[in-house]
Amino acid sequence: MTQQGVRWTVDQVLALAPDASSRKAGSKLGVAGPWSETGSSGEGAVWGLCKGSGSKPYQTLIDIAGVTGNTGIAGVTATAGPADGAGPADGAGPAYKCSCPSRKFPCKHALGLLLLWAGADGTVPDGEPPEWAEEWLASRRKRAEVKRSSQAAPPASADPEAARRRAEKRAERVTAGVTELEQRLSDLLRSGTASAEQAGYGLWEETAARMVDAQAPGLAARVRELGSIPSSGPGWPVRLLEECALLHLLDQGWLHRDALPSGLAATVRARVGLPARPEGPPLRDRWLVLAQYDTADSKLTTRRVWLYGTDSGRTALLLSYGAAGRAPALALPVGLALDAELTGYPGARQLRADLGEQFGAPAPTAERPPGVRTDEAAARYGEALRHDPWLESWPVTLSEVIPAQADGAWQLADAGGGSALPVTPAAASGPGLWRLVALSGGAPLTVFGECGHQGFTPLTAWPRDAEETVPLW
Incomplete structure (x- = not known):
């Protein structure tokens, strides 16, 4: 924020926390006691000294405004080393x-200082x-x-013939792996x-290792998922057959990729x-940060950030990665809008994009994504499956829905x-659902989330007649 009178909300600050322990520790430091020499500037900087041990x-x-430009993949920025203790080095948020x-990143001290600044009670003066x-x-x-x-300078010339040979060699390895996988299925x-x-x-696990050797990590990940299905509960043979069918469809898509439409062929390559790389002209818009959440496995933490273009009406997904046990560098405050350029990735109805140049700090906006009824949300997911059969969910905003129970299970009803x-079972067992129920209090609200074959995962909510954006994760 370049205007000192505009501050973030507590929820928007806490949404930046890399984990629950940081959120708790940062909340304890969001008071004036441990701080001295605090201040903020019109250029989007907040600073202070925090008493430690x-x-x-x-x-x-x-640096609330961040800086224009970014590095890395999918909006991921470089992380500075321990010498200077900085977060994202050149860009994303x-x-x-x-x-x-x-x-x-951010540490508990940065979270505490942001909470102190968000209070707008004069504790963090202008200066x-x-x-x-x-x-x-x-x-x-x-x-x-x-x-x-x-970036404005012309790129250095590369050897296109060498690049073509490398691509062909990798394609041959993938084809050999796909052929072996088809035989195992x-x-x-x-x-x-x-x-x-x-x-x-x-x-x-052995089959997945073979797919890694074939340089097809997407296939390896799907094969590992197959291993968790047997003995996973009633009906597991049906689920196993379903996943095998999708894997077979992906194999056939790769083997016949030259006959596919360009968008679907790009989707197959990505799924494999x-x-x-992002391609096409960048789209500048005021991007509302709809949701941000992490998923992790033993090797990688993946952060998903959903954006909505208030002018274009486009929904986009930023992906950021961190090593196991470490939060990704990209962090954007949910509920604020970012004036920035995004460049999309190839693929049929591809939502993934890369965050490019930013033209200011994230700022509040009254814009909200238009909502639909629940039956329309399911129809949109079905339409998206026509272009990407391996899609697990599709982003959608539900309007005027009420969380309720039916036959012991939670649902969002018109x-x-x-x-x-x-x-979804995962969302129904988490604390976000109870926060959603409390926000509703039996009254309709607007909810953004992901609609998939297992149901709807609520990520963000807007209570009726309230401007506040409430992240549920």
């Missing part, structure tokens, strides 16, 4: 610097940044200017699904695991009666 207070600084030893803060801010803006200049069906339960997870969408 040592003799010297921690120097904490947030707010950036953080703290002299504490934490490897989390000019101190020398230690100004040096870091000037350095960031200088790097951004250098990056913009380098045939063997499974020939011997019966009972053999999958007897073989255990080792069979699938081939790298892709306020006027008629249809309803079941809440």
